[in-house]
Amino acid sequence: MTDVASKHDHEGTAEHAALASDAEQRVEWAPAEPTRKKRRLGLWIGIPVGVVALGAAAASLFLIAPGTTIGGVPVGFLTPGAAAAAVQDRLDQTTITLGDGGESVSGAELGAQVDSTALASTAFDSRPAWNVTQWFGEPISAPVTLEADVATAALRGAAGDLYVEPTAAGVAFDGSSYVVSPDVPGAGIDPEAARAGLQSAFDAGQTATVIDPELTPVASLTTTAAADETAATLNAMLENVGFYVGDERTVPVDRAVAASWLTVGTADDGSFDVTADAALIQPLVDTLPGLVDRAPVNGVVFANAAGTIIDDSDAGLDGRTLQSTDGIAAGFADQLATGDAVYRLPVDVVPVTTDTITRMLEVDLGEQRLYLKENGAVVDSWLVSTGRPGADTQTGYYTIGWKTPLQDMRGTAADSGVSYIQPDVKWAMYFNGDQAFHGVYWHSNWGNRMSAGCVGMPDSRAAQIYEWAVAGTDVWVHA
Template sequence: MPMGDNVTLDRGTGTGTTPAAKPTTQLIDVAAAGGMPPAGGADRGSGTTGPARKRRRKAPFILGGAGVLVLAAIGFGAWYSADHVAPGVTYAGADLGGQSGEQAAQIIQRQFDRHSVPFSFDGTQQQVSAADLGLQIDAQQTAHDVIAGQPAWQFWRWNSSSTVSPQVSADAAAEGTFFSEAWPAAYTVTEPSLEYQAAKASFTVVPGQAGQGVDAAAVQTAFLDSFVHGDSTAQRVSQSEVQPTITDEQAHAALPTAQQLVRKMTFQAGGKPLITADAATVGSWVKISDRDGQFSAVYDTKAISDFVKQNAPAKLDPTPKTQTVLASDANVVLVPGSTGKTLGDVTSFAEDVATKAAAGDSSFDLPVTEVPFETKTLDRKIDINLASRSASLIENGQVVTTFPMSPGLQTNSGAMQAAKTSTKVGNYKVWYKTTVQNMGCTPQYDYCTKDVKWSTFFNGDQALHGTYWHNQFGISDMSHGCVNLRETDAKTVYDFAPIGTPVSVHY
C-alpha cells in the first residue's frame, strides 16, 4: 500500500477479512501550507478526527519578562544619570565623562586650585589664581549642576562641553588687597589714614577720596569664564569708579587705640635705667595699617630694634672691673667690681617689647651679655703703738704711712691700762665710721666736744678721729681713751680702713 494513503475500515458489515491497519502519520509542511496547521482534530497526520489537545500559551510570559528588563534598564539609567556625568562631557578643561558626582567634584576642585590667568594693566602682568581673588568653589554643587545640565540619558548631549556657572564665594577684602598690591598704578582712590605728628606726639586723620580702581567684578567674571572653558588666555584689567574701603568715621574711631601706644619707654640693664625713648620717639614706632577694611595700630619691631642698637652699646662697658676684698674678711669690699656688659640679640627682644608695650608695659630689661669680674684680696690693718704714740697703716705686710697720735690720758704713765681714760690694748676690728659727730655731750660724760671729724671706731666708744683742740700728737696722752690725730691724717685713716679692718693696739 502506498505510504501516505488513508485506509478505510468497513465497520458496517464486520465481514472484512483484511487485517486492521495501524494509523500512519502524514508529514505536512507547515511552511508550504501557508504557515497554518492543517484543519481537523488532534491527529492531523492521519486525517482522522480525535479529541483536540490544548495549546501552550508562551507569549504573555515572554512579554512580561521583557517588561521587567525594560523597567530595570530604565531604573538603572535613572540612577546612573542622577549621579554620573554623561560620557564624553568635559568641564574646566577636564574630561568628567562617566565620573560619579564625588569623583567629578574632586576633579573640579583640583582644576580650580590649579587654574590661573595672566592679567595685565599698563604693561604690568600678574598671574592670577583663585586664591589671589579670595575665591572658593563649591565643587560638590558645581559637579551636581554639571550632571543635571547634561544627564546621561540624553545621549544626544554626550561628548560635549558643559558651561554651567561654578558655584563660588568671594572674599572682597582679600581681593581688594591683592589688586592694590599687584597694580598700585590702577588706583587713584585715597584711603583715609592716621598721620603721626612728632612735634605734637599725636595722630591725626587724613580724609579719604574716591577715585579709579581695578574693576573687581570684571576680573572675577573673566577669571571664572576662563576656568569654565579651561582657557588661560591673557586678559586685560579694566578700571571703574571705586570708593575708599574704609570710612573717615572708622579712621577717627581708630585714633584712641593708636594714641594709647604713644608713651615714654625705659630700657634698663642690671635693674638700672640705661636708655630712654621719649613719647615723640615712641610714637614714630607705631605702624598703622588698614588691611581688610580695618585699622590696626602696632609697634614696628624693626624701629624698636634699631633704636636699641643705636643707643644702648655706648652706655654699656664691655670691660669687667676687678673687685677687691679684705683678706681678713671677704665680705668686706674695698673696691666694688663690675661685670663687662655687651648688648645681646635684640630681634626677639624687640618682638617681646612690642607685645608687652601694647599691653601697657613701659620698662624693659635689655638682653645683656655679662663678662664676670675677677676678685682679689687685700690685707689691710691699722697698727697703734701706744709707747711711741704712733699709728701705722699696713697693706699686704707693708707700712703705707705712719702718723703721730695722742692716746688716752695715763696710757703711758700713772695707772696706765688701769686708768679709766687709757686707750685699751687688744686686737679689734673697725665697726663703725662717721664723717662728723659730737663727742660726749650727754649726761653720762663730763665733757662735750662738738663737730669731731672722720671718726673710725674700733673698740666700743674708742675711735681714731680728727682733733682740732690741741697739737700734742706724738708727744702727750691727751684724750678720754680715743686716738687723737690731725684731721688730715684722720681722713686718710677713714678712707683706708673699711668696716671690718683689723686694729691692733699694743705698747
C-alpha cells in the first residue's frame, strides 16, 4: 500500500512538477481592468455658455439698450460713439425732393446736423443695455438744424427757374453827390420748409421725402441801409475833401474830381468797399508846391501905452514850404478808403516879422491942434475946433471907444442950455462920454473953439483918423 501510494505520490509529484514547470513557461498574469471615468459632458457645454454670458454682461456695460432709437435711427446694442456716427450718417443720406419730379438734395448738401454725440451720450446714460427696464423705450427726439449759408446755396442750385436773384443796393456818383439805388428782394425755396421736411423724414426713419417747393423772399446781401450809410459817408467826405495846412483847407478838391478817384464796390459779405487810386491823385499832388508854398508877409500889431495889444488884425502871415510830395498820393488814397478826406500836408513854417506900434491922438487945447503920434513921434498934425468956454473939451487921458461912420448928433449945450440936433455927422469916435472926434461940415473956422465939447475937423481929416486909430487907441487932451 505504501509502495503504491508512494509511487502514486511520486508519479503525481513528478507530473505536477512537470505541469508546474510548463505552466511557468506558458501562463502570464492579465493586467487589472482600469476604473471607468465619469462623464462630464454638462461641464463642457456649460463653460462656453458661461463665457458668453459673462461677455454679454460685460458688453452691456458699454452698449445702448436694444430697441432704442434717436430720431428714426436704431442705435440699440451700439456704443455711444457708433450710435453718434450712425445718426449723423443717416441724416447725411436722407434726401428731400422739391416737388414731384424735382431736384433732390441730401442732408449733407444742406449742411444738416443733429447733436449726435450729445444725443448718443444721453441715450447711453439713460438707457444702458444692462437695464432691461429701459429696453424698447420711446424714440429720443433729435432736432435737425441747417447751416444757413450751405442750405441756401444748395436750395438755390436745386430750385432752378424757381429761384429769382435779388437785386443788390448800389451807390453811384451823379455828378454832384452820391445817390443810392435800393435793393430788391428775390425769391427762393424756404430753408425752414426744407428743414421741416428733412426732420419729418428723419424722425420717421425714412431716407427720402418730397416737399412742396414753397417760395420765400430772398434778401440781398447788399442792403439799402448799407448803401445809405456808405453814401452819407462819401458825401460828407466831398464836403471837406482837400489838402490842409493845420486847420486851413489850403488846396480844396472839386467834388467831381474827388469822386473820380474813388471806386465803390462790394465785398463777399455784401458790405460796401471804397478804394481810391493813388495814380489818379498824383497829378494834383505834383502841383501842390506851387499852391502851398508862400513867402512870409510881415505885419503890424497895435498896442496902447500900457503895452496891451489892442489890434492884431494886420499881424502878417507866416511863410511855409511843402517838405516833400513823396508818398502823399498813396497816403491820401489810404485815408479816403477809410472815410477820411482831410489830408494834412507836411510843411516847414517861415515865421513872420511883426512890428508893434503904439499910436496916440494928442489934442493941444491951447494950440487948437491935433497931433498924430506913432511910438512917441508925430506923424501928422492939423488945426481943429474944440469946445467953447463953458462947454469945454475936458482934459485928461482917454481911449477911443465906440466908433460910427454916420449919425445924427443930439444934445444940450453946456454953456447955453440949448438943445440941438446935428444930422449926418460923419466919422465919430467917442473918447470921453459924449465927447468925440468927428467931421464938421457946417463951418471951417479951424483953430478956434467952436463946439459944444467935441473935437471937430474937416470930414476928410476925420475920415483919416477914423481909419488910423482903432478902438482902444490912447487919447491925451491937455491945455
